[in-house]
Amino acid sequence: MTSPDIAVARSPRFSLIRNRAAVTSMLVLIGIVGVAVFAPLLAPYDPEATGFDSPLLGPSGQHLLGTDDLGRDVLSRTIYGLRASVQIGVLAVLSATVFGVVLGLLAGYYRRVDMVVSRVVDVTLAFPHLVTAVGLAAILGASGVNAAIAIAISQLPGMVRVARGETLRLREMDYVAAAAVSGARDSRILFRHIMPNAASALLVQISVSIPAAVMSEAMLSFLGVGVQPPAPSLGVMLSSGQSFLQVAWWMPVFPGIAIVLITLAFNLAGDALRDALDPRSVKR
Secondary structure (H helix, E strand, C coil): CCCHHHHHHHCHHHHHHHCHHHHHHHHHHHHHHHHHHCHHHHCCCCCCCCCCCCCCCCCCCCCCCCECCCCCEHHHHHHHHHHHHHHHHHHHHHHHHHHHHHHHHHHHHCHHHHHHHHHHHHHHHCCCHHHHHHHHHHHHCCCHHHHHHHHHHHHHHHHHHHHHHHHHHHCCCHHHHHHHHCCCCHHHHHHHHHHHHCHHHHHHHHHHHHHHHHHHHHHHHHHCCCCCCCCCCHHHHHHHHHHHCCCCCHHHHHHHHHHHHHHHHHHHHHHHHHHHHCHHHCCC
16 A cells, blocks of 8 residues: 555655745746736836936835936846846747757657767757857847847757657657557657657756756847847846946846846756656655
């Protein structure tokens, strides 16, 4: 007879609930997503509205996080900057997931496709994804859309490798062989039998790729090849605030804290999700 403790340990949902770090990170993520979605309602001021009569004001009741060198409200710009970072990061990772899963499935199932895809992936993985993203963004041109495209392309090899590895493992399973013997088409085997069983590994990869994408967006904007001012972005705010660190510390500090919260929350949630979905961590 199975004890209640073992039953709980075998359930990924209960494993996540019992993990305090996971619960905290999930709550923070819900808050971040809420801020990103309802940014127009939460921001007290227009993030691009200048106030030349109130530059470099410290945190106060009127401006909770102070103002920048052009008199723009730092809180409003941080809220909209967080929204831009989350949008670009999530869009880039989802785009990389769609193309990466298709390429990975084909490479893992067809050896001829694998010969080409694996060689291309090996070459791209020789370069750090941040270097790849910066180079692509510089070639495509400085904008938020091009930054998302560059980040998606830089994240693509990791998605391909995970999908390919899972396909190579799952195609040897008995139920896949049974489907092939019964006359099922390759497309049905790939998308009805293999991909659903690879979903847990892909979900974990997505959860750890989003914070990397957010950091990439901040870096691209910081270097001037991402979101362009006066549009708010956490990277843009860090870039403009670094020269005012001694006289207006709030300009770079609060956007930096926002970046840390986003990446830390996603990383903790991804680690907890990986542990919950990893069969080796389940008690027998």
